[in-house]
Amino acid sequence: MTSPILQVENLVVTYTGRHGLSKKVIDNVSLDLKAGETLSLVGESGSGKTTIGRAILGLAPVTEGGIKFRGETISNISRSQRRKVARGIQVVFQDPYSSLNPSMTVEDILVEPMAAAGAPGGRQRVRELLDSVGLPSDSGSRYPKEFSGGQRQRIAIARALALDPSVIICDEPTSALDVTTQARVLTLFKELQEQTGVAYLFISHDLGVVNSISDRIAVLYQGSVVEIGEADQVARAPRHDYTRRLQMAAPVADPKKQRERRAARLQLLAAEKAADVHQGAPAQL
Incomplete structure (x- = not known):
């Protein structure tokens, strides 16, 4: 049996407010992601799905439990250790309009993560990345404002691929796009996975969207996993009432x-x- 590339073990995330009041937003969540697999986290706003992604990226505190990448613990590690992990775990954010620096050219945006990691990168690598996401090779000299929302998300995907990561966390990457563009971007994600073997942790509120791309689906409700299983089973024959509500809400x-x-x-x-x-x-x- 193949060992998971990413493991979330009994994860608890608690935030403390201004008056010292604590709120547990993730409660004892355990998940695993295998190489080349797509595991989707689905739930309504406030269910905790994005917080799990942020905890994996080191952007949310881990109160209890742990997170492992390639068998090594990465929760609560130092900044220098986190930079090393970043080469293997990248992210595509929800909003393609705010996730790209408008003052930088596309080439600078794609070169930036390579330069920060000390990885080789130049115009040839930029052209390869642009070609991999279906954008013209001369797009590097242009600015984000010159592209549509779907094209900007393709640039964000190219940036996530720049360091050849093993895992990409996709945080609602299609929710800001129209239905037709959503379908094209989802197809791109699948094609890139087939070509590179990258694993996706795909975060979404829409059960219908993730069913087309997922191998497995985990459903979150109020910070806990209430159902997890093969994608078709969870999306088409859910066992938990909350999952049924998500199924019925999907257009x-x-x-x-x-x-x-x-x-x-x-x-x-x-x-x-x-x-x-x-x-x-x-x-x-």
Whole structure:
């Protein structure tokens, strides 16, 4: 059996507010990611999925548990150690408009991570990266504002690939794009994975989006994993009520199916509300 390239073990992330009040945002989460695999974290806003990605990147504190990359613990490591890890774990952020420095050319944006890591890189490497994400080779001399949202996200993906990472954390990378552009970017992610063998930790609120790219899906609710399994099983035949709600909330192209799904979702919510009321009612004597 292949050992996981990335492991999250009993992870707890707690934030302390201004008045000393603590809030646990990640509660005992364990996950693993194998080389060349796509594991998607799905949940509503505030479910904790992005915090897990930030903890892996060293951007959120690890209160308890640990994170391992290639068998080595990377949670709460020093800044110099983190720079070494960064070569193997890269990230594509949600917003292609704010994640690229508008004052830098595309070539400078792509060369920057290579220069910071002391890795060889020049115009030939920039052309290779641009070609890998389907952008013209002369795009390097242009600025981000000259590109569409989908093209900017392709630049961000090229930047993530610059150091030949083993893992890329994709934090809602298609949520700011229209449906057609989303599909093209998802296809690009799959093609790049086939070519490079990179593993993705794909973060999204949309169960329908991740089903097309995932090998496995983990569903998060209020900081905990409530369901995890093969992508088709989780997306098409979910076992947990919360996953069913996510499934019913995902848009579909067929208006009739969309109405049916909405009606089923409302029925499920009504049944859950009735169950809550019943459980809270006083016993009948």
